[in-house]
Amino acid sequence: MEQEDIEKDLNGLAEQSKGLDLSPAEFDDFFKSLANYSSDFLKDTHKGLAYKETQDKGLGIRSIPIPEKGARNPDELLEHYKKHVEDAGLNPASGGHLAYIPGGGVPVSAFGDFIAAITNRYSGVFFANPGAVRMENLLVEWMAKELGFGDCYGNLSSGGSIANLIAITAARDAHGVEAEGIRKAVIYLTEQAHHSIQKAIRICGLAPAVLRYIPVDEAFRMNSVLLEKQILKDKADGLNPFLLVSSMGTTDTGGIDPIEELDKHCKEHGLWHHIDAAYGGFFLMLEQFSYLKKTIAQVDSMTVDPHKGLFLPYGLGTVLVRNKKALKESHYYLANYMQDTLSALEEESPADYSPELTKHFRGMRMWLALQYYGTDVFRACLEEKLLLTTYFYQKVENLGFVRGPEPELSVCIYRFVPESGDANQFNMDLVEAVRIDGRVFLSSTSINGVIWLRLAVLAFRTKKATIDLCLQVLEEKVKMLQS
Numbered sequence: 001m002e003q004e005d006i007e008k009d010l011n012g013l014a015e016q017s018k019g020l021d022l023s024p025a026e027f028d029d030f031f032k033s034l035a036n037y038s039s040d041f042l043k044d045t046h047k048g049l050a051y052k053e054t055q056d057k058g059l060g061i062r063s064i065p066i067p068e069k070g071a072r073n074p075d076e077l078l079e080h081y082k083k084h085v086e087d088a089g090l091n092p093a094s095g096g097h098l099a100y101i102p103g104g105g106v107p108v109s110a111f112g113d114f115i116a117a118i119t120n121r122y123s124g125v126f127f128a129n130p131g132a133v134r135m136e137n138l139l140v141e142w143m144a145k146e147l148g149f150g151d152c153y154g155n156l157s158s159g160g161s162i163a164n165l166i167a168i169t170a171a172r173d174a175h176g177v178e179a180e181g182i183r184k185a186v187i188y189l190t191e192q193a194h195h196s197i198q199k200a201i202r203i204c205g206l207a208p209a210v211l212r213y214i215p216v217d218e219a220f221r222m223n224s225v226l227l228e229k230q231i232l233k234d235k236a237d238g239l240n241p242f243l244l245v246s247s248m249g250t251t252d253t254g255g256i257d258p259i260e261e262l263d264k265h266c267k268e269h270g271l272w273h274h275i276d277a278a279y280g281g282f283f284l285m286l287e288q289f290s291y292l293k294k295t296i297a298q299v300d301s302m303t304v305d306p307h308k309g310l311f312l313p314y315g316l317g318t319v320l321v322r323n324k325k326a327l328k329e330s331h332y333y334l335a336n337y338m339q340d341t342l343s344a345l346e347e348e349s350p351a352d353y354s355p356e357l358t359k360h361f362r363g364m365r366m367w368l369a370l371q372y373y374g375t376d377v378f379r380a381c382l383e384e385k386l387l388l389t390t391y392f393y394q395k396v397e398n399l400g401f402v403r404g405p406e407p408e409l410s411v412c413i414y415r416f417v418p419e420s421g422d423a424n425q426f427n428m429d430l431v432e433a434v435r436i437d438g439r440v441f442l443s444s445t446s447i448n449g450v451i452w453l454r455l456a457v458l459a460f461r462t463k464k465a466t467i468d469l470c471l472q473v474l475e476e477k478v479k480m481l482q483s
């Protein structure tokens with residue numbers, strides 16, 4: 001191609017492609033639409049449903065074609081979003097979301113995401129944006145200190161599942177579990193461990209390892225005596241016990257494993273101790289859980305989820321790992337094309353400690369929220385969630401429900417046993433009736449063949465009125481199903 005032709009084509013293409021940027025007027029216009037949409041949404045979130053069944057279940061989004069030429073109409077696009085996405089299914093921003101593990105999504109974090117995306121800063125490598133990397137590193141350090149983990153390195157991940165994967169991979173490599181050795185390697189956990197643990201084990205190639213499900217006590221906590229017996233037996237049988245996964249806050253019941261005793265056995269027998277505290281970790285910010293910190297300060301790794309216990313929007317988990325070298329050796333890689341980045345090494349680079357390279361600058365959503373709100377309001381909110389759970393636990397008995405163990409955190413289980421008929425089926429019907437009603441959203445679980453309803457209070461917008469409403473809905477639906 002002639003140089004002249006190239007220049008001509010470039011002029012034409014520049015004219016066509018410049019539309020990707022917004023004119024100041026377009027930007028303002030979009031921003032206004034966005035502000036209107038968001039503030040309307042937040043207004044409605046306090047009175048709207050926690051779950052909404054729609055006719056087409058969001059199918060309408062498929063009938064809007066991706067255009068060759070965009071209409072550049074923000075209001076129209078937000079209308080599509082509202083109708084087909086916002087309106088259908090679960091509303092995790094609602095205080096009435098009392099199922100799975102909620103969080104809520106504090107609004108200031110959305111501004112953090114916005115700034116991170118507008119400036120498109122890269123927080124993977126120190127060289128690329130030292131300030132962004134320092135911010136993510138300082139957040140890891142802040143969590144490590146606040147939660148009692150202490151000296152470590154860690155990583156801001158997309159969620160708890162990836163955090164667990166990173167920790168288990170580091171444990172695998174630190175213990176040299178590879179090739180033929182995998183079949184002899186033993187991992188200890190309970191039936192109550194979150195399924196992301198089994199998923200991580202499989203993804204990082206440990207599927208052939210021996211998984212020992214240690215029995216639990218009446219509150220579904222790992223039995224540490226039986227753990228030690230099993231470790232001793234496995235050693236005697238020539239196996240290689242290398243990893244224990246305990247939980248601070250199981251998903252089903254919010255139970256806390258006896259981590260102090262478990263950790264003793266880990267130290268004695270040389271096991272890597274990983275605590276999955278994705279749900280429960282931030283309760284360590286409260287005085288009443290400080291008794292756990294002595295142990296937390298000694299374990300090898302821990303997962304916590306700011307998009308649960310810090311009420312941030314979905315998309316932020318964290319792994320803390322004591323053995324920085326092991327964490328790095330599992331995740332570090334140097335590509336020739338990145339050699340220039342080696343000139344700046346003042347701080348560690350997140351990309352060396354995670355499977356990710358180019359990534360969302362997700363530290364900004366957390367930093368902005370913590371700076372804007374301060375930590376007191378988070379503590380108060382966590383305290384409130386615990387108390388709301390106790391309140392519910394006391395009240396639900398008056399409605400004739402059988403209750404599971406006393407809640408240690410902010411999850412509890414309960415079930416209704418009708419005078420006749422299949423109790424499991426009754427509770428399945430009950431959770432379905434609550435779902436269709438939509439004012440609050442609950443979920444169920446099955447433990448040893450018994451169906452329980454769960455209450456999980458961790459949405460920051462959940463208040464006493466929400467719990468009262470939940471109790472009222474339960475009462476109504478039990479009556480309805482019995483009539």
Ligand SMILES: *Cc1c(COP(=O)(O)O)cnc(C)c1O
Nearest residue numbers: 159160161194196251276278279
């Ligand atoms: C939520 C949760 C996970 C998974 O975390 P994600 O952020 O959903 O990937 C792992 N373990 C426990 C105990 C959890 O509650």
